[in-house]
Amino acid sequence: MKIIGDKINLRYTTLEDADSIAKYCSEREISQFTVIPHPYTIQNAVDFITMCINDRKSMTSLHFGIENKETQEIIGMIDLNSINETHQHGELGYWLAKPFWGKGIMLEAIQMFTGYCFDKIKLVRIYAHVHPKNIASWKILEKARFEREGLLKNYLCINGKMYDRYIYAKLKD
Numbered sequence: 118m119k120i121i122g123d124k125i126n127l128r129y130t131t132l133e134d135a136d137s138i139a140k141y142c143s144e145r146e147i148s149q150f151t152v153i154p155h156p157y158t159i160q161n162a163v164d165f166i167t168m169c170i171n172d173r174k175s176m177t178s179l180h181f182g183i184e185n186k187e188t189q190e191i192i193g194m195i196d197l198n199s200i201n202e203t204h205q206h207g208e209l210g211y212w213l214a215k216p217f218w219g220k221g222i223m224l225e226a227i228q229m230f231t232g233y234c235f236d237k238i239k240l241v242r243i244y245a246h247v248h249p250k251n252i253a254s255w256k257i258l259e260k261a262r263f264e265r266e267g268l269l270k271n272y273l274c275i276n277g278k279m280y281d282r283y284i285y286a287k288l289k290d
């Protein structure tokens with residue numbers, strides 16, 4: 118399964134991608150505003166890819182690797198989690214390897230991925246939770262025509278501390 122883009126492709130990951138995922142996820146900045154563990158090991162990558170393969174079978178979540186067109190290496194991930202077929206919504210998540218920031222790659226990945234999800238899965242709403250200080254992330258969402266719906270106060274408890282999250286959403290039409 119591969120979706121061809123201008124700057125990158127989106128494709129399913131296999132265990133052969135564990136090395137590149139572990140290499141890029143090891144950067145501290147990747148975990149700063151996400152639930153991605155730090156430090157990040159090869160075993161974390163193997164467990165993550167195995168989960169992606171299982172989720173694909175059960176359709177609880179959908180995960181695509183972001184593929185460098187020149188090297189075919191995985192340089193990021195984009196996911197739709199908590200897919201709810203009854204209420205027709207799902208939660209967007211993503212990360213991009215640091216050497217590729219600032220090139221418009223994640224904007225293209227979000228546009229390709231949300232287009233695919235709205236076409237192929239019966240969804241009317243894709244939403245994302247973003248740390249208010251993760252400016253790059255919410256700017257990208259706004260460029261991809263997501264709308265900020267509000268601030269979820271004390272939404273997450275991490276290591277005993279409460280954190281707020283913006284909620285952004287994009288509707289099918």
Ligand SMILES: CC(C)(COP(=O)(O)OP(=O)(O)OC[C@H]1O[C@@H](n2cnc3c(N)ncnc32)[C@H](O)[C@@H]1OP(=O)(O)O)[C@@H](O)C(=O)NCCC(=O)NCCS
Nearest residue numbers: 146147150211212213218219220223246247252253254256
């Ligand atoms: C979120 C992420 C994918 C964005 O990467 P990117 O698409 O390459 O983003 P950019 O570096 O192009 O930044 C996007 C925009 O935010 C701006 N920006 C970035 N950091 C900023 C800051 N601290 N203050 C103000 N603006 C900032 C950039 O200038 C850019 O705006 P522009 O396109 O108008 O010039 C990347 O930072 C990442 O993978 N982070 C770690 C994982 C993560 O946080 N995932 C999201 C969880 S919700």
